[in-house]
Amino acid sequence: MAPDPRGDERRLHPFSWLFVLITQLRDVALPLIVLLLFGRGEWWEFMALVGAVLLAAYSLVYSFGFRYRIGDGELTVREGLFDRTERHIPFARIQNIARRSNLLHRVFGVTELRLESGGGLKPEAVMKVLRVADADALVALLRARQAASVPMEGSGADARTSGEVLLRLPLVELVRFGLISNRGMVVVAGAFAAFWQFNPTQPRSMMRVPTHWIEQLFGEVAAHHYSLTTMLTGGAFVLLLLFAALRLLSVLLALFVHHDFTLERDGDRLGAGGGLLTHAHGSARIDRLQMLHVDESLLHRLFTRMSLKTEVAGGVRAVNDQSGKLHWLAPIASPPQVDDLLARILAAPSLAALPWRPLHPRAWRRRARWPSVFWLVAAAVTTFWVGAPGLLLLLGLPWSVVSARGWVGFTRYAMDARFLAYREGWLSRRYALIELDKLQAVTLKQSPFDRRSGMASVQIDSMAADPLRGGIDIPYLPVAEARALFAVLARRCARPG
Template sequence: MTPDSSVAPAPAPATATSADAERRLHPMSWLFVLVQQLKQFVLPLVALLVFGRGDRNELWPLIGVGALAVFSLWQYFTYRYGVVGDALVVRSGVFERSVRVIPFARIHNVALQQSLLHRLFGVAEVRLESAGGNKPEAEMRVLKLADAIALETLVRQRGRGAAVAADGETQEADLATPLLSLPPTEVLRLGLVSNRGMIVVGAAVAGASQFSPRLIPNLFETWGAALFGWAGQQHFGPPEYALAAISLMALFVLALRLFSVLLALLQYHGFQLSEHGRRLTVERGLLGRWRTSASRRRIQAWTLHEGVLHRVFKRRSLEVDTAVAEDQNQQRALRELAPIATPQACDGLIEHLLPAAGWSQLPWRPLPMRSWWRLFVWDVPFALLVTAALAWRFGGWGTLALLWLPWSIYKARQHAARAAYACSDELIAVRGGWWTRHWRFAELDKLQALQLTRSPIDRRCGTATLWLDTAGAGAWSPPLRIRFLPEADAQALYAALARTLARRRLRW
């Protein structure tokens, strides 16, 4: 879906009137609105048609479908958008008129989505998002692909012009600079190292529950009774039970990896990260295509991730948090700058996008090694409960679960040995994890709040935890915090960061 610059119309002049600039949605937009509305009714309608008993009353839901079709047509005939000066004006409704004026400087993210149906009709869905909202500023279903690309270009140009005027920076040429692309081999590696197969399992469970809430529990009960009955007939002992459990787990993991590879191919085929001036654009997808862009100024925090399989393939992933409206569909959000890449490529991206931060020269300071026991102590109650349950079921063999405790001690010591933090004039960074490692960092200008906390154990040990808050943090992102700091060091770092933030905000 690479845009051709020849099809993008020139931006409307600042003196254009709304009548001159107004445009309609695509003539087939009503069909896509209808499809979107019907998604939540697909499974019930299929169940009605397949398992219905021939009663005429079962056809009443089709009246709702007709009402949704009328609503879709109504939205097409009443929706207008246009450019007036440095703002986008969206008009909708007839009896209840709605006029929404959206300044280009307020639009932080532009997302273009193309499903397979969109690609067949040569159209795209456009979402314009801003920071601090729970829904997009405007959602256009659907526009011609050329119009969608032209609107994205216009938002990028006008938004950058406003940023240049505010920051006094030199305007850069609107040329796309490729930063990262993923060939098919890298996409396959991404599928192998990720756990996206759980999405397929979750979707299957949700779909099955639509037909019968008891379908999944009944299957587990039936299969469990059959497996344990067969195992009882074979007079399995604890070693045989353990081998059977390991075999079933291996099959489950293999199936998850196959699903993960399939999802990775569907979602990340043709992945390309490019730079347009001060905006970053990501385009990806096999059957459906997603194209989203956001200003580099809106990136709030960064996460560099490295799991066990990442290390096997000598790869990492780089994600960012952006200050845009919350969106349950993460495919539309600009989060993954590098879903998978070599450590050198990830470091190169960070150095390019944060040239003043000095990422490769950060002065890392390790946390006290003596705090390892505080990571270990939380595993003790869990290990004792599991051991008691297994000993009750299998007798003395169950006490083998206590072997988890030495492993927990080793794991806690490894976590404590890798934990560190770094602070420079531009950046604050935290390093953590051992089995699965992460680097979490943010520019000092993007910090929203500082909090110094001390638990009863902290007061006993003379330590403290410093929490650093940024906007747009993802629910699954590791926290930006520094734990187990000696109290004096924590107080000094807190005071230094507070003075730096106060100084910079006074300049604003």
């Protein structure tokens, strides 16, 4: 074990200033670059230089001034340049510990440690950066002290059995994850957008190169007078090639982000992380987990895989999973593995074993109505403009019905003594699961359409919910059932857990 840091004050790694500087520079890098590139006259350049030097000096003094001490029951952190602050963080308050190390960290053999409490957007302490051994020792010490100062329900003995591995992703699974996730598309779209935005003086000059290629290609094609089938096959081939390239990129990204992904349980804590160059590791107490999300897209189902994510209370929206927030529990796992994880983490029943209840029997009509109206209007307008071929759009009508029936066939909600669960989808599906003790508020909603067809929806609110993800919003329930569910949930969440 590394030297016990107990009692005496400790400093950060001697090269910490470099990492502080890099973070500072990242925040001001863009304006600085813009100033240097487009600033007219030396004055701006001089100012930028002065700014950079000041930042460097600040980083140096800041990181040399940073001290921490492990006392009885609390961690004391002293930091600050002009206004020195001394913060006392009781061990019990540290809910989440996040670690992050990128390539540079690894070169110096250091890591960044972030200690978060339950509330607030800012972490309680950011230790930028510690020697890996010191970080390990500190984390071990924090855990041990935490276990000692907070008697956990039945986990006191567990707390020492370090690292029960719940899931480790082998390379094959990561390749599958890459194939399914299609992050490459996002990257390409982002790169395209950046490409377009670049060079403010000549907005489209960058685009001339690819445009030129395309023109050349089409010129060739036009000059040769290929037959329609040749052109179609060629086009399809090019598309296939692009598709394959995107998937390959996605696989590479998956390898970079989740290489050696491991999910571990250490007593009452859960830790997960991985990464090839930047290694991000997040951890949280299991009772801080909020809603769990299981995704099962069409591609997931093709590979009989699912993905499992969680939302963790505290320090929510300011950070994403790359900074070491516990977010992924399993980027990819087989359905039995997901059930196993749910059982081992939350002692939850398997997804199939939950008492699923269907929606209103006529829900599919409501679900199919607006798409049908859309296809009818689209068919009418197109037929008006181009004639009979426009009627082909009427094929959208049976499609709407089929997809609506499929959607209603799968969409269900379930509630047992401890959990509320919701699943929805047709070809692509998702599940959401939350412990009843974690509900913050309950809403019963009725739109004019709901009232006409005797339906209502029930929605719940939880901590740290991602606004971009659907939570639990159960639509198209028979009014009486919705009211009963609302009443039960209201009573359940009024009782603190």
